[in-house]
Structure formats: C-alpha cells, structure tokens
Amino acid sequence: MAVSDNTSLSFGERLNAVFAWPVQLLFRLFEIPLSWVQRTIGIPRMPWIFLLPNLAFFGLFVVVPLFINFAYSLTGGAELFLQNRVYVGAEQYGYLMDCGSYLDANTCREDRFWKAVYNTIVFVFFQVSFMVLFSLITALILNQNIRARGFFRSVYFFPVLLSPVVVALIWKWILLRDGVLNAFLANFGIDKMLFFVDPAWSMFWAIFVSVWAHMGFYTLILLAGLQAIPPDLYEAAEMDGTKRERVFFRITLPLLWPNLLVVLVLALIKSVQIFDEVFVLTGGGPGTATQFIVQYIYNTGFTNQVQNFGLAAAASVVLGVVLFVLTLMQLAATRRKDG
Amino acid sequence: MADVTQPRSLGAMLTARRGGRSWHWTDVFTWTYLVFGVFLMFFPVVWLVLSSFKTPAGLLEFPPTLLPLGQIEQTVEGYDDPLLMFKVTMEDGSVRELAQVRRIGIIAQMVDPAVPGETIKVPIASREPIREFRVAWENYTRPLERFNFLTYLKNSVVVTTVATLVTLLINSMAAFGLSIYEFRGRNAVMLFVIGTLMIPITIILVPAYLVVTELGMVNTLWAVILPGAATPTGVFLLRQYMLTIPRDLIEAARMDRASEWSIYWRIVLPLSLPAIAVLAIFSVMWRWNDFLWPLIVLNRSEVYTLQIGLNAFQGELDVQWHYVLAMTVIALIPVTLVFAFLQRFITTGIASSGMK
Numbered sequence: 001m002a003v004s005d006n007t008s009l010s011f012g013e014r015l016n017a018v019f020a021w022p023v024q025l026l027f028r029l030f031e032i033p034l035s036w037v038q039r040t041i042g043i044p045r046m047p048w049i050f051l052l053p054n055l056a057f058f059g060l061f062v063v064v065p066l067f068i069n070f071a072y073s074l075t076g077g078a079e080l081f082l083q084n085r086v087y088v089g090a091e092q093y094g095y096l097m098d099c100g101s102y103l104d105a106n107t108c109r110e111d112r113f114w115k116a117v118y119n120t121i122v123f124v125f126f127q128v129s130f131m132v133l134f135s136l137i138t139a140l141i142l143n144q145n146i147r148a149r150g151f152f153r154s155v156y157f158f159p160v161l162l163s164p165v166v167v168a169l170i171w172k173w174i175l176l177r178d179g180v181l182n183a184f185l186a187n188f189g190i191d192k193m194l195f196f197v198d199p200a201w202s203m204f205w206a207i208f209v210s211v212w213a214h215m216g217f218y219t220l221i222l223l224a225g226l227q228a229i230p231p232d233l234y235e236a237a238e239m240d241g242t243k244r245e246r247v248f249f250r251i252t253l254p255l256l257w258p259n260l261l262v263v264l265v266l267a268l269i270k271s272v273q274i275f276d277e278v279f280v281l282t283g284g285g286p287g288t289a290t291q292f293i294v295q296y297i298y299n300t301g302f303t304n305q306v307q308n309f310g311l312a313a314a315a316s317v318v319l320g321v322v323l324f325v326l327t328l329m330q331l332a333a334t335r336r337k338d339g
Numbered sequence: 340m341a342d343v344t345q346p347r348s349l350g351a352m353l354t355a356r357r358g359g360r361s362w363h364w365t366d367v368f369t370w371t372y373l374v375f376g377v378f379l380m381f382f383p384v385v386w387l388v389l390s391s392f393k394t395p396a397g398l399l400e401f402p403p404t405l406l407p408l409g410q411i412e413q414t415v416e417g418y419d420d421p422l423l424m425f426k427v428t429m430e431d432g433s434v435r436e437l438a439q440v441r442r443i444g445i446i447a448q449m450v451d452p453a454v455p456g457e458t459i460k461v462p463i464a465s466r467e468p469i470r471e472f473r474v475a476w477e478n479y480t481r482p483l484e485r486f487n488f489l490t491y492l493k494n495s496v497v498v499t500t501v502a503t504l505v506t507l508l509i510n511s512m513a514a515f516g517l518s519i520y521e522f523r524g525r526n527a528v529m530l531f532v533i534g535t536l537m538i539p540i541t542i543i544l545v546p547a548y549l550v551v552t553e554l555g556m557v558n559t560l561w562a563v564i565l566p567g568a569a570t571p572t573g574v575f576l577l578r579q580y581m582l583t584i585p586r587d588l589i590e591a592a593r594m595d596r597a598s599e600w601s602i603y604w605r606i607v608l609p610l611s612l613p614a615i616a617v618l619a620i621f622s623v624m625w626r627w628n629d630f631l632w633p634l635i636v637l638n639r640s641e642v643y644t645l646q647i648g649l650n651a652f653q654g655e656l657d658v659q660w661h662y663v664l665a666m667t668v669i670a671l672i673p674v675t676l677v678f679a680f681l682q683r684f685i686t687t688g689i690a691s692s693g694m695k
Contacts, residue, residue, distance in 0.1 A: 027604050034600040044600045048515030051528060053509040063537050065546035072545055101398035138376070141369050152373050154682060155380045162384075163628030163676040165646045169653060169667045170383045173660065174388060180386060212379070220689050245364060262413060273541045276630045280650055294541050294631070301545050302635055313545045316365035320397075320542040327537045 072313035104264030164276030199289035409473030514577035580614035
C-alpha cells in the first residue's frame with residue numbers, strides 16, 4: 001500500500017498518506033495474532049482461518065435461520081423465543097391449507113394467505129411476461145447499429161439502480177388524483193382517476209412500475225447474449241438478402257433462447273418475492289388487492305396485533321419450496337446455456 | 340440527448356442507412372421506441388426533481404406547472420405583511436397589476452402599489468396571479484432541521500459505509516481462502532457458498548429476526564449491517580478474479596517468509612482492486628437501497644435509515660409531499676452519482692455474473 005511519507009506535496013500522495021496509517025494499523029492488528037496462528041496450525045490449515053468470518057456469518061444469519069424456520073413452523077403461540085413456544089406439529093400448515101375449494105380464497109380458513117397466493121400468481125404471470133417481452137424488444141433494438149447506443153442503454157438501465165422506495169414514490173406522485181398523469185388525461189376529456197382505489201388499476205400499476213424499475217437489468221443480460229451471436233451469421237444472411245423477420249426467427253431467436261430461458265427463470269424468482277416497491281406504492285391495497293405472499297408473511301409475523309410467528313414461518317416454508325423448485329429450473333437453464 | 344434534438348444530426352441519423360438499404364418498418368419502430376423510452380424512463384425522475392422545488396401551494400395546483408413557480412409578493416405602504424400580486428382585467432378591458440389586500444367571497448379588495456391609499460374591489464374571476472420562477476429550497480433544509488431526516492441520512496451513510504467495509508474484508512478473505520489454497524473440503528465450501536445464494540431473506544424473515552434479537556441487536560444499526568455482510572455474490576466475484584493471479588507471485592512471497600496474512604494483504608488484495616471496486620459499488624447500492632430487512636429490525640425513529648424514514652413519512656395520514664419529494668431526491672443522489680461515473684463497472688459486473 002502507500003508509503004507514509006508526508007513530505008511529498010501532491011494531493012494524491014497526501015491522500016494516500018492519510019489512508020495509509022489506518023490501513024497499516026489494520027494490517028498490524030491482524031498480522032500479529034494470525035502469524036501466531038499460522039505457526040501453530042501450519043499453512044495447509046490457514047484457508048479455514050480466512051474462511052472463518054464469512055462462514056460464521058453465513059451460518060449465523062442464513063443456515064441456522066433456515067433450520068429454525070422449520071422448527072418455528074411447527075410451533076404455536078406469540079412467543080418469539082423458541083424454547084417458550086408450544087409444539088403443535090403440522091397444525092400451522094393444516095391451518096394454511098384448510099380450504100373448502102382451493103379455487104376460491106373465501107372458502108379457506110386463512111383467506112388472506114390464499115388471496116395473497118392468487119394475487120401473486122396474477123402478478124407473476126403478467127409481470128414476468130411483460131418483463132421478458134419488453135427487455136427482449138429493448139435488447140434487440142439496442143443491439144442494432146444505432147447512433148448514441150451507449151446513451152440509450154444507460155437510459156433503460158438507470159431505474160435499476162433506484163431504491164424501491166424511490167421508485168414507488170416517483171410513481172405515486174405521478175399517479176396521484178391531482179397528479180401529472182391525470183392532468184395529461186384531462187386533455188383528452190378523461191375525468192380524474194383514483195388509481196389506487198380501483199383494484200384492477202392498482203394491480204396494473206404494481207406490474208407497470210416493477211417492470212419499469214427492473215427491465216434494464218434483464219435487458220443487459222439479453223444484450224450480452226445478443227452480442228455473443230457471431231456476426232458472420234448475420235453477414236451471410238444479408239448477402240443472401242434474407243428478410244429481417246426470417247433472420248430473427250431463424251438466427252437470433254434460436255441462438256438467444258438459452259439466455260432468454262435464464263432471464264425468464266431469474267425474473268420468475270424475483271417476481272414471486274415481490275414486496276418492496278408495491279408495498280410502498282399501494283400498501284397492498286385497496287383492501288388486499290395487491291397484497292402478495294411476502295407482504296402476507298411480513299404482516300402475519302411483524303405487524304399484526306398478535307405476531308403469529310409460527311404461521312409466518314409456515315408460509316415462508318411454502319414460499320421456500322416454490323423458490324427451490326424455481327432455482328432448480330434456473331440451474332437447469334444455466335447449465336443448458338453454458339454447456 | 341443532443342443527437343435527438345439537433346436537427347443536423349437528427350437528419351443524418353434518419354438518412355444514414357447501412358449498406359444503402361431501403362427503409363423498413365423496423366427502423367421506424369426502433370426510433371419511436373427509443374424516443375418514447377427516453378421519455379418514459381427519464382420523465383418520472385425529472386418530474387420528481389422539478390416537483391421537489393415547488394412550494395406546497397405550487398404542488399396543489401391542477402393542472403400542475405412544469406417549473407417551480409411562486410407568486411410574487413410586494414410590500415405596500417400602509418400594510419404590514421407583503422401582499423400577493425395579481426394581474427387584473429378591469430371592467431374597461433385594461434390590465435393592471437394590483438396587490439391583494441383581502442378576499443371576501445368572490446370579491447377581492449386590491450390596491451395599486453403605486454397609489455396605496457385607494458382600494459379597488461374586483462371579482463376574483465378577473466384576476467390572475469403573477470408568478471416567477473422560484474425554487475423552494477426550504478423543502479430540503481426544513482426536513483433536515485425539523486424532522487429526523489438528518490439522523491436518517493446519517494444512519495444510511497453509516498450503514499452503507501460500515502457494511503461495505505465489512506463485506507469487502509470478509510468476502511475477500513473468503514475468496515482468498517478459496518482461490519489460493521488447495522485443500523480438502525474446498526469444493527464443499529464452494530458448493531455451500533453457492534447454496535446460500537439460493538436462500539433469499541424473504542424466506543427466513545422470522546428466524547433471522549430471532550437470531551438478531553438473541554444477539555441483542557434489534558433497533559441498532561448492527562442489525563442491518565451484519566446479517567447481509569457475507570454475500571455469496573461477492574465471494575464468487577472476487578474468487579473468479581483471484582484465480583487469475585499468478586501462483587508464482589505467492590510462492591515467491593512464501594520463500595521470503597511472508598506470512599499468509601501479509602500475502603493476502605500486500606499481494607492479493609492490491610492485485611484484486613478492480614474486482615473489489617465492482618463489489619464495493621454493488622455493496623453500496625445494496626445497502627443504500629435496502630428496504631425489507633431494515634423495515635423489520637428497525638422500529639424506532641432514531642435508528643431509521645433514509646429509506647425506512649421516507650416510507651414512514653409518506654405513510655402518514657396527511658402526506659407532506661413537498662418534504663417527501665425533496666427527501667426522495669436526496670435518496671436518489673448517491674445512486675445517480677454511481678450511475679453517472681461508475682456505470683461501466685456495474686454493467687460489466689452484471690453481464691459477467693448475471694447477478695445484481
């Protein structure tokens with residue numbers, strides 16, 4: 001790292017010098033005990049020392065919780081600490097699954113869960129379809145030999161970096177009763193609309209806003225896939241005077257298919273877990289019209305008067321199983337792409 | 340943007356056809372899509388920024404004005420408070436600029452600033468406010484002074500900085516262990532790391548909350564910083580990079596009796612700086628934008644991060660939009676800076692790892 005020599009005059013070197021001593025200090029702090037450890041256990045065992053902090057964090061905050069989650073889902077009551085909770089077996093799952101007919105949430109004992117499930121299914125279906133469709137169109141357009149391509153690519157990518165709260169507030173402000181969209185629609189003689197009072201409109205905007213926010217990410221992956229297609233294929237097609245439509249269906253689409261599959265599954269995994277931006281945008285409303293599974297878990301476990309951790313954990317396990325299946329699909333898709 | 344607005348380059352753009360091929364419907368579609376795309380992606384953000392400079396009165400206006408405007412006020416002799424200025428169409432058709440003294444029903448009492456003595460009564464329909472471009476900076480300063488937003492901002496900065504440093508340290512250590520050494524169980528650890536990638540926070544909310552509670556970290560910033568510090572993405576990214584570092588360098592250092600820690604600190608870390616920079620950028624964005632987990636573990640206003648504070652503030656019954664909008668802009672600034680200067684790192688990071 002930098003030398004700690006203060007006599008030099010350049011700003012960069014001074015900056016280095018300022019940062020050099022804490023860096024040096026940090027180095028010394030670890031160097032002394034770790035040299036001793038190294039002498040004691042020998043170099044071959046040192047990798048475990050380097051892995052230790054990371055694995056400890058993974059263990060403590062991911063693996064242990066994963067197992068506790070199962071334990072939680074088998075207990076009842078409102079106590080947080082596991083030793084105080086009552087073992088109830090599969091009762092929580094039974095409660096979640098107790099339905100007259102699975103096609104009608106109103107016949108279920110825990111209708112909020114099933115409403116969340118159906119909302120999520122509707123959301124995922126439309127959001128993923130539009131997400132893949134629009135990121136594909138955008139990627140195809142950006143892959144062309146156009147002016148200012150870098151600029152246009154940044155434009156579509158920008159919202160990806162925004163926080164869900166910011167995204168939701170930006171659109172909430174636009175969609176307000178006296179918002180700019182209603183002002184625009186007024187030019188066409190359309191009355192002011194209360195978008196978040198109407199269940200269908202709320203769902204529409206939940207889907208729209210999440211596609212708006214995340215499309216750039218998938219566009220980027222597809223663009224990388226498109227650029228990996230050998231250009232001589234297109235040159236050959238152009239020589240033969242092949243129609244563009246034909247080029248698309250015979251060259252682009254088949255060669256892009258593996259990437260498309262990866263994008264589809266990735267979008268599915270993210271979409272099933274939708275929470276942040278919709279929670280801020282609609283709050284799950286009107287009523288429960290845009291309440292999805294993660295919000296159900298959040299509400300059940302953390303916001304209701306009686307915090308039903310057992311039920312929330314059981315719902316998490318159900319969500320976990322769905323995600324596990326999707327992840328297996330992702331692995332299959334990735335393998336197909338790479339192999 | 341310049342390419343679209345300048346007529347010359349627009350013309351060049353429209354006429355430039357590869358290989359002199361004729362126009363195709365896809366070309367029209369392409370440019371329509373791109374121009375509409377720029378509007379759809381940027382306008383909402385631009386609108387947010389413009390709105391954030393408007394006064395509460397300006398925000399209530401319908402239809403809204405594009406730019407932040409404020410009504411001109413003028414001090415008139417004989418009146419203590421500054422009066423609002425209006426453009427009034429008089430009965431004889433002439434237009435005068437008058438200051439409003441008071442309004443009674445549909446009649447307003449006006450006064451000419453030049454002749455402060457006499458009041459003129461006009462129907463309110465015949466007057467129009469005179470406005471000028473005015474930026475309401477108080478939208479930005481007041482929430483920071485009067486509400487807790489300075490604390491939220493500070494918390495966000497602390498969380499982002501500390502969490503990124505911890506993430507960089509422990510992830511690069513793990514990546515070092517997994518890339519430089521050959522040891523039994525290495526593949527198992529690798530598999531374990533990739534496995535944790537598949538366990539999102541959404542499915543372990545309750546037990547993770549329990550762990551954090553047991554550790555006594557609820558309502559402290561550590562509850563947000565520590566659980567996400569070990570990232571499989573980071574380990575993976577850094578390991579791939581460290582694998583490319585020549586083994587000879589490390590062997591030579593060992594010959595010189597350098598400790599393993601100093602090999603890590605003095606050789607491998609400096610050589611991995613490009614990958615570490617990518618992870619640092621990602622980590623800053625993850626942490627700055629984090630929402631669901633902080634929402635669960637931070638329940639007291641003094642530990643809120645900016646995102647949680649904003650959410651709480653916008654969820655109040657009577658939303659003070661002029662403050663909400665300004666604070667949203669503040670929440671947007673760091674990522675916009677990252678976007679402006681470091682976009683290349685992010686896009687290559689995503690394109691090569693498929694993760695964000």
